[in-house]
Amino acid sequence: MSGGLQLGVLLGDDIGLEVVPEAVKVVDAAARATGLAIVWTELPIGRRTLDDLGTTLPDGTLERLDALDGWILGPIGHREYPKIPGAVNPHPILRKHFDLFANIRPAKSYPTLPSVHQNVDLVIVRENNEGFQPDRNVVAGSGEFRPTNDVTISVRVITRAGSSKVARAAFELARTRRKQLAVIHKDTVFKLGCGMFAEECRALAAEYPDVAYEEIIVDTFAMRLVMKPQAYDVIVTTNMFGDILSDEAAGLVGGLGMAPALSAGPRHAMAQATHGSAPDIAGRNIANPYAMIMSAQMLLGWLGRTKSEPRATAAARAIERAVDATIAARDALTPDLGGTATTVAMGDAIAARVCGGAAARASGGDAG
Ligand code: ATP
16 A cells, blocks of 8 residues: 555544544554554534534535545434434444444453453454344334334344354454454344354354354353453454443443444444543543544554555554553543543643654664
């Protein structure tokens, strides 16, 4: 790749306006430190766009994103959108349109941060476009309907192709880590749906003999995750189980501010933190930018692998080191992590360490 990376920025709502610029700042610092060329395209989305243009997802957004390698999407405060036609929740549309079928959600503890458990380092790979999510599991209408005033039916979609795709992504990820994969389902009750998901995972296990494979029923796993999260490396599961379990995992390592995520598909990936737009803390410069910064770091890592761009891989590594060093130093942490720093100060500290680490390595010093 010669012309560098084409990346999009979509700020989103509420704390998105604060944490996304910090992620861009840190990515820019890493790009400078590693010689990676990035061309940014900012695209409007969300509540402010509704006020300006009458829609939360302006015409042409999908086409413009299609031309990019990937993008950063800030959190979307869709629950507070008015109930009017232009006020759609954009992120399920993006996930579906670009077939971003794997939602990759790490949970990692740090010894210097308050955490329910220490030595946690796991990744939940959640199927992103099927399951019970009514806004994604049909092409028109909704996967929920109400035949009478007193009855609601929610449809859950599981396909062999969707299950197999996400399972392969999880096996591949496990291969790059501690080579353990746990498949979470409930085929004791959902004999056909979870049964099909588990069958597709099992079928792939033979192709990955180097990956230790186990299946666990979701309720048992929810308990074990709380008691001994250190036992798990990569976890793969269906959409709604993954949504719930990844928030649980975030709670074990410091809360939603510590929960980055990447939605990845065949040609694109979208950095989107697990947290929502947190309107309760928006506008106060106290939101933790870690999740958004590390989501962007995951995007660079993905681009490094899929676009054969070693400078993107180096930039991702530089960000990870700078984040680790900032957390270890405890000198620029937001209040949710027990510090007093602002969002901007934490972003500045990480960006400075990205540059400082690169300079130290260039002069043969210890980058930390
Ligand atoms: P959604 O359903 O849209 O994902 P949610 O119900 O999970 O949203 P969030 O908006 O993610 O809710 O936030 C829940 C709470 O977690 C917030 O009220 C806020 O206090 C805290 N929180 C979320 N993100 C952060 C962050 N980046 N920094 C600090 N606190 C956060």
